[in-house]
Amino acid sequence: MHLPDPPAVILVNPQLGENIGTCARAMLNFGLTEMRIVDPRDGWPNEAAIGPASGATSVLENAKIFDTVEDATADLSFVLATTARSRDLAKPVLSPAFATAKCRELAKQGAQSGIMFGRERSGLTNDEVSRADAIVTYPVNPEFSSLNIAQAVLVFGYEWFAGAQELPSGGMPESAGELAKKEDLVMLFEHLESELIASGFLNPPAKREGMIRNLRTMFTRSELRVNEVQTFRGIIKSLVRLGALREKGEIDEV
Amino acid sequence: MHLPDPPAVILVNPQLGENIGTCARAMLNFGLTEMRIVDPRDGWPNEAAIGPASGATSVLENAKIFDTVEDATADLSFVLATTARSRDLAKPVLSPAFATAKCRELAKQGAQSGIMFGRERSGLTNDEVSRADAIVTYPVNPEFSSLNIAQAVLVFGYEWFAGAQELPSGGMPESAGELAKKEDLVMLFEHLESELIASGFLNPPAKREGMIRNLRTMFTRSELRVNEVQTFRGIIKSLVRLGALREKGEIDEV
Numbered sequence: 001m002h003l004p005d006p007p008a009v010i011l012v013n014p015q016l017g018e019n020i021g022t023c024a025r026a027m028l029n030f031g032l033t034e035m036r037i038v039d040p041r042d043g044w045p046n047e048a049a050i051g052p053a054s055g056a057t058s059v060l061e062n063a064k065i066f067d068t069v070e071d072a073t074a075d076l077s078f079v080l081a082t083t084a085r086s087r088d089l090a091k092p093v094l095s096p097a098f099a100t101a102k103c104r105e106l107a108k109q110g111a112q113s114g115i116m117f118g119r120e121r122s123g124l125t126n127d128e129v130s131r132a133d134a135i136v137t138y139p140v141n142p143e144f145s146s147l148n149i150a151q152a153v154l155v156f157g158y159e160w161f162a163g164a165q166e167l168p169s170g171g172m173p174e175s176a177g178e179l180a181k182k183e184d185l186v187m188l189f190e191h192l193e194s195e196l197i198a199s200g201f202l203n204p205p206a207k208r209e210g211m212i213r214n215l216r217t218m219f220t221r222s223e224l225r226v227n228e229v230q231t232f233r234g235i236i237k238s239l240v241r242l243g244a245l246r247e248k249g250e251i252d253e254v
Numbered sequence: 255m256h257l258p259d260p261p262a263v264i265l266v267n268p269q270l271g272e273n274i275g276t277c278a279r280a281m282l283n284f285g286l287t288e289m290r291i292v293d294p295r296d297g298w299p300n301e302a303a304i305g306p307a308s309g310a311t312s313v314l315e316n317a318k319i320f321d322t323v324e325d326a327t328a329d330l331s332f333v334l335a336t337t338a339r340s341r342d343l344a345k346p347v348l349s350p351a352f353a354t355a356k357c358r359e360l361a362k363q364g365a366q367s368g369i370m371f372g373r374e375r376s377g378l379t380n381d382e383v384s385r386a387d388a389i390v391t392y393p394v395n396p397e398f399s400s401l402n403i404a405q406a407v408l409v410f411g412y413e414w415f416a417g418a419q420e421l422p423s424g425g426m427p428e429s430a431g432e433l434a435k436k437e438d439l440v441m442l443f444e445h446l447e448s449e450l451i452a453s454g455f456l457n458p459p460a461k462r463e464g465m466i467r468n469l470r471t472m473f474t475r476s477e478l479r480v481n482e483v484q485t486f487r488g489i490i491k492s493l494v495r496l497g498a499l500r501e502k503g504e505i506d507e508v
Contacts, residue, residue, distance in 0.1 A: 026405065028398040056398060090430035090479060095416070139416045144282040144310060151280065154405055155412050162349070162393040192489075198505055199496035201488060215485070222476030231469070234455060235446075239490060242453035243497025251452055 004107035008034040008114035015041045017048025022150035024059035030157030035063040036072045077111035077179040081132035092134040099136045100159040111179045130213045177225035258361030262288040262368035269295045271302025276404035278313035284411030289317040290326045331365035335386035346388040353390045354413040431479040
């Protein structure tokens with residue numbers, strides 16, 4: 001069986017080195033080789049990770065460290081967020097099985113995915129979740145639902161590896177074009193948001209953060225292609241120019 | 255969702271109390287409540303199991319202790335053996351998914367199943383495996399294949415619990431709000447397109463039809479909610495107004 005390149009496992013602000021180690025082990029058991037760590041509390045490298053990795057040291061040695069979630073996801077095309085609590089975010093919710101099917105499908109098109117796992121106690125923040133394309137929730141006993149990070153990584157890895165039957169899961173045809181990278185989306189967002197702030201649309205400022213999050217959620221959901229991001233940026237410029245032209249009386253309205 | 259009575263998890267001659275504890279936790283996460291322990295090396299009860307169980311103490315308290323595998327499986331109708339090595343035994347080999355499906359099917363008929371997990375280092379003996387009706391093997395990375403007991407229990411439990419459910423497959427949460435009607439989308443499209451025509455963005459006219467189709471495809475894909483359609487229309491107006499304000503010199507750019 002040949003598996004496509006695996007999704008990156010992104011540990012956001014993990015506290016204990018032991019947990020990073022057990023995650024590395026769980027990853028390698030199921031062929032997940034790329035670990036990314038955002039702002040590990042105890043720094044990096046961390047001796048405490050080595051024993052619990054039980055020999056999965058290649059994963060630890062190749063781990064990449066980032067300051068922010070934005071940096072850690074910049075070159076990815078599809079990002080998942082694991083969360084236990086339900087969130088009031090308009091994002092698709094996937095089971096581990098469907099999420100990994102999606103990752104496999106994208107990987108075959110050459111688009112890399114990643115999955116974020118949050119802090120041991122508090123998980124991911126709303127802001128972090130809002131950066132993801134979709135949420136992964138695990139079916140667990142509602143009366144005893146706390147999975148630790150390594151358990152969550154293990155189940156995701158198991159589904160990645162074991163999902164032998166490739167069922168169509170609503171993916172986009174290849175002809176749709178290359179999926180935009182997160183850094184291009186961030187540039188689009190920043191362009192749109194700065195113009196909307198200038199125009200007064202994102203007032204009052206106290207509500208701005210929530211409004212921006214909703215906007216980003218809406219755009220993220222549509223899995224924009226590279227060319228579509230360009231189109232959107234063109235639309236923004238064009239609408240602003242239209243206002244100027246009208247003001248100058250240079251538009252004949254039809 | 256109502257799950258039938260779960261299969262018994264049978265730990266055969268486990269060495270470390272810690273592992274019994276992490277197994278209890280993994281079991282309860284996925285609704286496996288019946289632990290059976292055959293000849294635990296350090297006796298029973300074992301204090302060392304309590305911390306790692308992370309609150310799954312009910313599983314530990316209800317655990318039943320047996321001297322032999324024969325005793326531990328006497329009242330069961332269907333017994334599985336987990337094994338990493340291949341064995342020269344004429345027994346069916348099942349994936350965790352098929353094994354749990356079989357257990358569910360039998361449970362609905364009132365027949366209880368059980369699954370045996372072997373010693374930390376050496377697994378189950380050939381004699382123990384030969385007592386089982388079927389073998390369960392886990393799909394794992396052949397280059398890093400050692401699952402610990404709790405990981406093996408976790409994956410089995412996950413399949414037991416998840417296989418019984420209809421799993422989320424990318425639908426939007428209800429809290430996302432009401433899906434916009436097509437007529438509202440058409441009004442949004444017409445608004446945007448008339449402004450883009452006025453601005454010259456949709457030139458040359460010969461290409462206009464294709465460009466409009468692509469735009470509509472992009473928006474349609476994101477399953478916009480009623481409030482999001484309103485937001486987009488506000489954005490269009492706001493960007494055009496921004497152009498006018500700039501032209502009049504009424505914007506202090508930041």
